[in-house]
Amino acid sequence: MNEKIHRLNCYVENRPGVLARIVGLISGRGYNIQTLNVGPTEDGTVSRMRIDVLATDRVIQQVILQLRNQVNVIEVTSRRM
Amino acid sequence: MKKEQRTGAQALVESLEKAGTEVLFGYPGGQVLDIFNHLPESRMHFVLGRHEQGSTHMADGYARATGRPGVCLVTSGPGATNTITGLATANVDGIPLIVITGQVSLGLIGTDAFQEADTTGIARGVSKHCFLVKSADEIPEIVAEAFYIATHGKPGPVVIDIPKNCQQALTSAQYPERVSLRAYHPESTATTSQMNRLAKLINEAKRPVLYAGGGVISAGAANDVARLAHRAHIPVTTTLMGLGAFDEHDPLALGMSGMHGSAAANWAIRDADLILALGVRFSDRVTAKISEYAKNSTLVHVDCDPASINKNVRADLGIVADVKDVLTTVLSRVREADHSEWLAKIDGWRRKRPLAYRQMHREVIMPQAVIESIDRATKGDAIVVTDVGQHQMWAAQFFRHSKSRHFISSGGMGTMGFGIPAAIGAAIARPEKKVVAVCGDGGAQMTFEEIVVAVEHRIPVTFVVINNECLGMVRQWQELFYSKRYSGSILSSKGRMASEHMEDDLDYDYRPDFCRLAEAHGAKAWRVIDPAKLDATIAKAVRCKGPSVVEAIVEPRANVYPMIPGGKSVSEMVFD
Numbered sequence: 060m061n062e063k064i065h066r067l068n069c070y071v072e073n074r075p076g077v078l079a080r081i082v083g084l085i086s087g088r089g090y091n092i093q094t095l096n097v098g099p100t101e102d103g104t105v106s107r108m109r110i111d112v113l114a115t116d117r118v119i120q121q122v123i124l125q126l127r128n129q130v131n132v133i134e135v136t137s138r139r140m
Numbered sequence: 141m142k143k144e145q146r147t148g149a150q151a152l153v154e155s156l157e158k159a160g161t162e163v164l165f166g167y168p169g170g171q172v173l174d175i176f177n178h179l180p181e182s183r184m185h186f187v188l189g190r191h192e193q194g195s196t197h198m199a200d201g202y203a204r205a206t207g208r209p210g211v212c213l214v215t216s217g218p219g220a221t222n223t224i225t226g227l228a229t230a231n232v233d234g235i236p237l238i239v240i241t242g243q244v245s246l247g248l249i250g251t252d253a254f255q256e257a258d259t260t261g262i263a264r265g266v267s268k269h270c271f272l273v274k275s276a277d278e279i280p281e282i283v284a285e286a287f288y289i290a291t292h293g294k295p296g297p298v299v300i301d302i303p304k305n306c307q308q309a310l311t312s313a314q315y316p317e318r319v320s321l322r323a324y325h326p327e328s329t330a331t332t333s334q335m336n337r338l339a340k341l342i343n344e345a346k347r348p349v350l351y352a353g354g355g356v357i358s359a360g361a362a363n364d365v366a367r368l369a370h371r372a373h374i375p376v377t378t379t380l381m382g383l384g385a386f387d388e389h390d391p392l393a394l395g396m397s398g399m400h401g402s403a404a405a406n407w408a409i410r411d412a413d414l415i416l417a418l419g420v421r422f423s424d425r426v427t428a429k430i431s432e433y434a435k436n437s438t439l440v441h442v443d444c445d446p447a448s449i450n451k452n453v454r455a456d457l458g459i460v461a462d463v464k465d466v467l468t469t470v471l472s473r474v475r476e477a478d479h480s481e482w483l484a485k486i487d488g489w490r491r492k493r494p495l496a497y498r499q500m501h502r503e504v505i506m507p508q509a510v511i512e513s514i515d516r517a518t519k520g521d522a523i524v525v526t527d528v529g530q531h532q533m534w535a536a537q538f539f540r541h542s543k544s545r546h547f548i549s550s551g552g553m554g555t556m557g558f559g560i561p562a563a564i565g566a567a568i569a570r571p572e573k574k575v576v577a578v579c580g581d582g583g584a585q586m587t588f589e590e591i592v593v594a595v596e597h598r599i600p601v602t603f604v605v606i607n608n609e610c611l612g613m614v615r616q617w618q619e620l621f622y623s624k625r626y627s628g629s630i631l632s633s634k635g636r637m638a639s640e641h642m643e644d645d646l647d648y649d650y651r652p653d654f655c656r657l658a659e660a661h662g663a664k665a666w667r668v669i670d671p672a673k674l675d676a677t678i679a680k681a682v683r684c685k686g687p688s689v690v691e692a693i694v695e696p697r698a699n700v701y702p703m704i705p706g707g708k709s710v711s712e713m714v715f716d
Contacts, residue, residue, distance in 0.1 A: 072323055076272065080264055087265060124447035130269045130289055133323040 064093065064140040065119045069108040070100070072131040081108060081132070084125055090114050105133065111140065143312035148276030149174035151311055152240070152302065153182050155283035158315040161211045161238075163187060163202060163568055165195040169215020170255060171242030174307040176213075187568060187593060192219050194561040194590040196226025200235050201565030204548045205523060205573075207358065209236040209290045210565060216242040217255030220301070221262060225555055228266035230297040232552030233381060234358060236290035237297035238283075239267075245305035246274065259301045268296030273303060276311035288319040293326025294445040295358055326444065330461040330469070337457055338466070339473035341438060345414035347482045348374045351397070354381030354551065355419015355443055355463055362386065362544040364467035365418065371471065373479045375486055377405035379420055380536055383547040388540045394486065395495065398426035399704050400533040403493035406702075406710045408486050409434055417441045419463045422452040423552065424706075432709035442466050493702070495537050498716065500695050505671045507531060507606050507694040510678070511538035514576050514604060517679040522574040523548060523566050527559030527583030530612035533700040535578045557586030560603060564590060567599045574600070574682060581607040581631060581654070588657060594687035595662035602681045603663075603689045605654050608696040609634075616699045620714075635696075658689035665689040 071077045078097060085092055094111040114122070119137055126135045146154075152175055156164065164184045168176045179186050189195030192214045199210025214223055220241040230237045244253040260270040269289050271282045279302070286298040330338075342348065352365050356378075362385045369376050369392050376386040377394040386393055397405035409415060415437045420426070422441075427433040433453055441448075441455035442463055449458035459466060497508045511534050514522070520540055525548040526532040532549055541547050548566055550558040563577035584605045594601050609632035618626050626637060632650040633642040658665035664684055668677040674692065681688040701716040 075274075076260055076264070076270065079261065083264055121447065121451055124451075128293070128326075128445065128447050130321065130324045 062113050062115050064111055064113050065137050066140055067108075067110040067112065067119075067123070067126070068136045069110065069126060070133040071106050071108060072133065073099070073104050073106040074131055077106070077131045078108065080129055081110070081126060084129075085110065085112055085122060088118070088122070090118070143314065145310040145312045147174065147307065148279050148302070148309050148311055149307040150178050151276060151279045151313065152283065152307070153178045153184070155280045155315045156211060157183055159283055159287045160208070164211050164213055165189060165199045165202070165565065166213035167192050167195050167215070167219060169219045169242060171216035171244060171304045172213060172307075174304065175240075175242070187597070189561065189593060190589040191587065192222030193225050193557065194587050194593075196223045196237070196239060197229065197558050197561035197587070198565035198568070198590070198593070199237055199239075200226060200230045200558075201525060201548055201562030202569040203230070203235050203237060204562070205545055205566035205569040207360070207545065209238050209287060211238045211240070213240045214242070215255065216244055216259065217257045220257055220259040224262060224266055227263055227297045227299065229550050229553040229555040229558060231266050231268060233550065234294045234296055234354060236295040238286050238290055238300065239297060240300045240302065242307075243272070243301045243303040246303045247305070249303065260299060263299045267299050270299040270301065272301045273306045276306045276309035277313040279306070279311065280313050280315040284316050284319050285321060288321065289324065293324070328444070328446070328460045330459045330466050334457065334459050335466070335469055335473070338440060338459065338470050341414055341440060341457065342372055342416070342470065342474050343477070346479070347412045348372070348414040348416065348479065349408050349412040350374045350376040351378070351409065351415055351417045351420060352376060352382040352385040353379040353418065353420030356382055356385040357419075357544045359419060359444070359463040360544070361418070361464035361467055364464055364471065366390070368467055368471055368474065372474050372477045373483070374416070375408060375483060377401070377408065379423070379426055379551070380549060381551040382420070383536055383541040384544045387542040389542060392483075396536050398423075399428065399706075400537065400700050400702065402495050402537075403702055403713060404486050404489040406704070406713065407489050409437075410710050412437045415439045418467070419443055421445075421448045424452070427453060428704040429707060429709040432711070493715065497698070497701075500697060503671065504695045505668065505674055505692055507608060507692075507698050508534050508538045509671065509674060510604060510606055510692045510694065511535050511578065513675050513678045514578070514682075515539045516675065517682045518574050518576060522546070522576045523570060525549070525559055525563035525566055525575060525577045527577075527579040528554045528556045529580045529583060530608070530616065530698070530700050531578050531580045531606045556583035559583055560587045561590040563601050563603065564594050564599060567594070567601045568597070575602070576682065577601055577603045579603060579605050580612060581605055581609065582611045584654070585652070588661075591658065591661045591663055591687060591689070598686050600685055601687050602684065603658075603687065604678070604681075605689065605691045606694055607654065607691055608694050608698065609650050610696055612696075612698075613700070619699070621705065654689065654691040663687040663689050665691065667691045667693065669693045
């Protein structure tokens, strides 16, 4: 298992329940979130979430695809730290 | 002119009608009384289940039989939590559902109010999306969005949680003409180069196999699969969820593949040089040992869900697109082909290892024979709904499936208790069709109460309870992998482990008496024990104008074969 820290950048609609859904997708697979930042963007209806999580590339790819499937997620990018 | 105001509850009923809802399944309670108050005037036909899980499975069966979303309305707290199994069942199989739950008034949320539960919090992990309504003004738009989300991309269940004060507040908000979601745009099409590569792979393949899943059925692409199969002379296997996507009477049909799939189907997948996987998700029940799965084949995976591609199995060509679009486009570029040599090899496997079973005792009905009898009695033209377990696999194996949306089963979640209510939902959706529910004695007891709904509405479903006096699939695994220690799986008083011994003074081996239970619910019922009387009994029940129950007492030691044991590969397939 080649786990590394990945930083996920998520742009999401600023609505109740979105944070819970995103965090649930990660924690539900048994992965620990190491850092979590949530804040507004210039567009008040969009929030940005920065999530650091220790996982393998394969798991992160799957998580990104599932995050993009979420109804309130606008875009997700990631980079390895 | 000021738009006329009405309550949020009225706006909900009106919005559900505008979304095309014809049947509403559900169960009332304190936090949805305002909505129920407006149902008598509604065009929607309300079906009262006897447990919210049953109502949710009915809506699910309705959706599977039609492709249209099933709609279910329940109260807060326990009403909502009772829908969770139904939501999870629909979620993993990609079935469009709208589940509306009452909620305590906004001001009471978080106070541990009576019948308060964090419904959206609980339902989040088992649904495609959840809405918590915060104002009556939001209701029409949220309903429209919920129907859109449930039916676009990979379909799935959507929860709308509506606090009581929002049901009572006045609003003039109108149902939107069109839905536009900012972040959710699931439509995706294949690129030209993907389509060119796909056509080239098909044209060059020597040993191709088409592998169709539930996604083919939800995309309405069964005819396109048949056209491609016939044009390019490709044999077709399906998943459990894909049964009916290809007519099993067709010489190109291999039947189901996977853990309990036919040997021919599994060996064809093993030896194919090209696998065209359409609308599947490569469940572990299908692939068996993943590192051995299709390791020498070129694998093309077409699915509407980008997250399913490369999830379990690496795809050499992954196409995120509507299966029907891909098939219609590729069809014009595929040449007619002749793969007789490949098909002859497969035929050899068919002859060597046909799907068959042996009569274990002359005077005892074999469970597989019950399925064959249902096929004969309905001339193959029935919607077959199953529960979960051995009987489900036998129904998959021994009924000749020929039409889309005619085999309804909980595939991914494997939800016992699904069969009876889902069959009722399917029969309400397709009143012109004969619906036969196949259940085991275990699962039948989980939701038997719903049979009263079939009686009340005089729905001619035939419920066949295949009674082997045990939890057969559990017993089978215990026999094969747990040293025949039948812990917790024997329902009769005979053959139980000493630790589970029942009182000696009981005058029976097995309870309940399914026939008396059915009659108590108002259904006609027959028990059949003698193999010679099986066909006549099933035929009589199938002809019944109202709901009928057949309890078939079968061989308890029968196992489902072939079987690829969990974690093993196709080369380790076990036969009877």
